[in-house]
Amino acid sequence: MTKTVLVSGASGFIGSHVAARLTEEGHRVRAMTRRPGDYRGAGEPVAADVSDPGSLTAAFAGADAAYYLIHSLGSDDFEQRDADAARAFSDAAAAAGVERIIYLGGLGANNGTLSAHLRSRREVEKILGAGPVPVTVLRAAVVIGHGGISWEMTRQLADRLPAMVTPRWVRTRTQPVALADAVRYLTGVLEPPEARGRVYEIGGPEVLRYLDMLQRVARIRGRRLPNLTVPLLTPRLSSAWLKFVTDVDAATARNLVDSMTTEVVVRDDAITRLVPGAPIGYDEAVRLALADRERSARPDHEQPVR
Template sequence: MSTPSTVLVTGASGFIGSHLATALDRAGHDVRAMTRHPERYVGAGTAVRGDVLDAESIAAALEGCDAAYYLVHSLASADFEEKDAKAARIFAQAAKAAGLQQIVYLGGLGDDNTELSPHLRSRREVERLLRDGGVPVTVLRAAVVVGHGGISWEITRQLVDHLPAMVTPRWVQTRTQPIALDDVVRYLVGVLGHPDALGRTFDIGGPEVLRYVDMLQRVARLRGRPLPIVGVPLLTPRLSSRWLALVTNVDVMTARNLIDSMSTEVIAHDDAIRTIVPGAPLGYDEAVRRALAARAAQ
């Protein structure tokens, strides 16, 4: 456990950020929850205004901080790569000027030796741009995060809940390594201020490598309902994204950007993170049960 720090959490009202802010607050850190609308913020920590595309607001939000978590992206925008690169440059420069000791970034898994999707390629570019600022960066790379409110998880849950059967594209055969929300938050908190985590990149994942179709069938079984699946290899990413937007509440642009990544295998290459944050990660079924329980408790 690191000593108490003053920490900025960007995207504090989002899926990961809201749980992280709570965990950091419970661990005794002084949490500044950055949001574009602080007057609406109801989570842990002290709300501060900030927009990653507004350098002045970022400088103000970072003043007096020891470290920062960078958890923002622009997947809902057609020009997300350009926006995310610009935001990373602004944040890196402001972090350096503020004298930060560490930036923690949650990126995406994917083998650098393969052709990455625009989404994953953008995540790598953000990693590089944050490092270019000169502040030590700790990168955690994850695939599907299983937890109530996560976009990728919600796609899985809603497909299972809404459809009596599925006609699936080729990408459901791609292998991935899902991870429980609880483990992502545990790792994010655990690397804060850890000297052996500075300047390093860690793959994080659950204990199982699954195809997307396996994940759908496992959720269906836990929900106690059959889910017949028929593959249609010629279903294009564009058609797939429109199909997802039709049967889930994910918008077409976000769905398209995510589906482009679903054809890329995303698997952790090692478990070095456990030398920094000990403990075995939760299995997929338990992660699903926790996500469903959190939804039911709303």
């Protein structure tokens, strides 16, 4: 059944791919962006900004469903910004009579040990769920794909370092998911009635340590990456170091590193029965991300605005 779908963050890493997949499946996509004149992605660009609640009314007009795929991770006050944005989005969805919101949040057991970033993801989930519009939540760890901040940090470390002296958090377990699978799951929950109001956990077929992820990227790139783990590198020191080694800005690096001390693995695989299909393994996800990066670097390639 064809739906009219509002995709927030349509010019971003996940949103651009979700908008493209929905368009391919025959849905009418309203691509929400702050700069519609610059938008080159799939769907019809509509001007709106979650920090300006009044701008959301026109964006939601006629929408059957809406994707919430935005965050303020690069801001020092991201928790407050994200909470305010979620309330504005929820209110606008309710006023427009949208039948469901689909939200991509973060994995991690809510046992009092979540980082500020993951707590914020869970708070956004709670705020959206408190409104009258049913919310379908997908919780993920690292999404492996060209354009993703966490993946880009991993790639740059594996490419640029001759060896690593790492903190203990590199031994934290995580369950990365390929971009193609994340998009497949996000679009796969749009129509099934049983997905309304549900929380799903998504991940790839492997549980890995961050150290494993780095060393496997290096191996795929034809390099070795020796490692020495030391206990004195705190998350704050690690993020300061990342600022000099990678292109990730300081605030984003700090928030991401804080999250890397929390184990994020799938405990419930219900999504695999709702949206069946063999998930892509980590090495293949890495190769796909590297191939996309190579294609985007070609002079004739028209890149979407991130």
